[in-house]
Amino acid sequence: MKPVEQILSRSVRPRPSRSTERRIVSLRRSGDYRRCLKELAAAGIKPVKSSKALRLICCHAEKKRRWGALHKHPRIAYIEKDAKVSAHGLSASGAKRKSGRVRAACPAKAPWNVCRVQSPPLWPRSRGRGVRVAILDTGIAAHPDLTIAGGTNTIVPGGSYADDNGHGTHVAGIAAATGRGRILGNAPRAALYAVKALDRRGEGYISDIVQGIDWCIAHGIRVINMSFGMPGDSQALRAALRRARRKGIILVASAGNDGRASGGLDVPARYPETIAVAATTRRNRVASFSSRGKGIDIAAPGVNILSTYLNGTYARMSGTSMSAPHVAGGAVLLRGVSPGLKAGAAAARLRKYALRIPGGRSAVGSGLLQVAPAATGLGIRKRASRKSC
Template sequence: DDNGHGTHVAGIAAAIGIRGGVTGVAPRAELYAVKVLDRNGFGFISDIVDGVYWSIRHRMQVINMSLGVEPGVRSRALREAIRRAARCGIVIAASAGNDGVAAGGLDAPASYPETIAVAASTRNRRIASLSSRGVGIDITAPGEDICSTWPGGGYTKLSGTSMASPHVAGAAALLLAAQPQLTGRQVRQALERSAKPLRGFTRFSQGKGLLQSAAALQRAIACRRAQRRVCPTKRRRATKVAAP
């Protein structure tokens, strides 16, 4: 990582807590770094599209997309790549954007219905002022002053919906580790239906509410138990998380 953002995001999702350091949401997940941006954090939409297709080919189960194309910029190629990933059953968590209340909408791909668009919350359970508002927010996760891994073996604090998104990606990995037979849609439903609404904020800023990983896991387990009474299926492989 020649920028640092990717290392920070990866640590939130899956850091293993070496020598008492930060532990991510899903420390036993198989983490794949899919680099699509340059050392300054910029890149081409075509590279993002390539990263999504790489994830499809290598059978990722979760894709975290802590990046965004600003509202108003449309890409048929990115739209189709996200659609195809969703059809393959991949859970896609995406950062909503960091334009606050002045946002003209969500960044893509968070604006696409196939993704879980993630807003950022503060430590006192409020929506962060930087978190973009708009139609399409699905869920909220911690995104203010998040301490995570940094290149060179250190740690630092960053804020943004980029930090919120891997919390959701990690939670999705936990659900799939516990219940490998869950579909992408079932994972999404468990995460959203178990979220806790934050008082004083509309769905345009928080979606279904604040992520509740433990409650989502219980909901997912109950869902699979109910389905097993009808149609048993085979177990899937361990969870793979890609982090473009």
């Protein structure tokens, strides 16, 4: 059998065309990964993406060629099409100021949805200061109510991580709006990072998502929000999530917007490494569009949610995309109270203290997110008992 690097270099194409597609190749050994990259470079072929940690190489391939020899090669772990995910947000509408009293239990500038999940009662103890949260999305736009600590663009290496869609900026505000302008997010003092892996249409390749997760691991991100998904499966994405979880990152994902007929959750929410989030209405009922199925962990508001948007404006959007950052922001607050809190323990607390609401586990999981109760007993040091003489 020919060396895997030779077969791969003869199978790929140097540039995209109408007849090509992107494919992800996973090598079993690091040595084979390095030799493949060297062979491709010698042939004048630059991979679309590569991941040293996961031994992944993404290249262009002719759609009609099945790569039979590569699929059967013992040095190949798997090969998959570089599929696309889509943002889980529905259309945005302009935000009109609503008159009326602000309830005493809801602080000024805190929208109803932030108060509904009980984030403000925890703010005297933690507003998330210093806890790094990444919004893996369409980017984040400059906004009076957002402080962006940094970020990256995995679509165009070295490119801007500014938002050219609006979805990522809206999600970011729900998680971490500062209140300097009009609204407060769930974790107003979080260290907010923009990882632009979705384009202006709200779509992104799995390889771009994987690279974004790799970046988060390398830059000490503690919580990742993923308000996107796809109905299929991806071994590459699952491998990236497993690695992130082993590094202690809390992974939050939106369930999907396919309603009762969804037949299950989208990926990555379907994977057990994530906290899968469904959407609820202002009446604490599951939203009609929220996907149902096995694996939902928790629910949060996702209908007509006010948040930050492009050009310094505000907008209302719906979708499980809007629900997930409530949980991400809540996870930031918990780690602000207890920095050493394990990812699994954080997820367990969020589920345990959720408010039981109608719908059943396949629709709302453990119930409605309740952040402050989930912090019960966290960050409290027990005093050593004194022995009497």
